Amino acid sequence: MERIRVRGGRRLNGTIQISGAKNAALPLMAASLLTPEALVLSNVPKLADIATLAALLAQHGADIDLSQGDGAGGQTMTLRAATITSTTAPYDLVRKMRASVLVLGPLLARCHQARVSLPGGCAIGTRPVDLHLKALEQLGARIELEEGYVNASAPGGLKGGHVRFPTVSVGATENVMMAATLAAGETVLENVAREPEIGDLAACLIAMGARISGAGTERIVIQGVAELGGAHHRVMADRIETGTYMAAAAITGGALTLTHTNADTLGAVVDALAACGVGVARQNGTLTVSPRSDAISPTDISTQPYPGFPTDMQAQFMALLTTADGASTINETIFENRFMHVPELMRMGANISLQGHTAVVRGVKQLRGAPVMATDLRASVSLVLAGLAAEGETTVSRVYHLDRGYEHLVEKLAACGADIERVAD
């Protein structure tokens, strides 16, 4: 297994092209199951999670073709599910990635039945799928849990319904929105997630012939149609990758220009950086983090559904705030166990105390390099960021977590002056 070795202390300087968003690409790929025609997705990042979902979709009967991007980066993926050959999503594939559960809505809508393994817990929490299942029941699905599988059926097809989600869920909103596109009649979804990835999925579904309004607000209305067709869609820029590199610039006191991204999706992150004394200039699809002369100012952060501060940026900000001039608090409200990076950051000299869902981070003058272990995607990258600022050498093991969600991380950072490389164990 490989590790990443970082020798800290260099200010980053340069330009990084942001990749397509993993968390947009995954539901978009699942949407290909809704039509026998070809769905062409451009700007698809080359990541382990994308390959995992592609394997699952192929197992359902989709033909998947990958070609080099359109010049602006990423891969172009053509998915054609002419015939669904299996409506079962087996445990072996689903356990690798929770987002696999996104095939449930499309399979049920198109084939009126699906058998999908329950994903199980993961490092950041128990992460149930009850909201997905209850909402699909309100669209007329019969759901049974049997031997670790969700057995769902809708003889005669799904029917429009009214769903008010008790908790905001990105995945449940996506799953049910996809299912409702082919349900008979009107579906109203309330208290839905407003993440930009929902808007990206809705735009693609509309291009495929779906009738959806309200994506990006708390209420989405879908008029079911008899069938959907093919479409060409460009995957939106990865706002979490963008935020991660903004934090990398800030922690090293460097200056980075991030291109092919969208500042409009990053309001809360830019505001949090401003509160830390880090300036970010926005111009069209480009964000520029200015070098700072003063220490990072402490600040208080609470993760929230979009447009609040994203839980997927919490670990990276914690790394940044370990170097601040004073004490900060970070309150994690989305996942109950998303502080796995805390003991690893403390091994690097960070001063953090945990009180339930809140971390109190007292800034230290200097982090020190150490061997550390990655536990999940965002936790891992926070350790890389800490390593960029630390004195001496940091090695991050379990690099496969990073390969799930950061395209060319080492190359992108090295091109901006970081002393970073992958090394064999």
Ligand code: EPZ
């Ligand atoms: C998505 O996960 C993202 N994944 C996550 O990104 C992200 O952290 C999360 O949204 C929150 O923004 C993808 O888009 C593929 P949720 P998702 O359903 O959809 C609870 C990353 O690092 N809940 O919005 O699974 C749940 O436990 C990742 O890229 C239920 O209780 O998240 C959590 O507390 C990790 N029952 C909260 O809702 C359910 O049925 C929000 O989760 C579903 C969710």
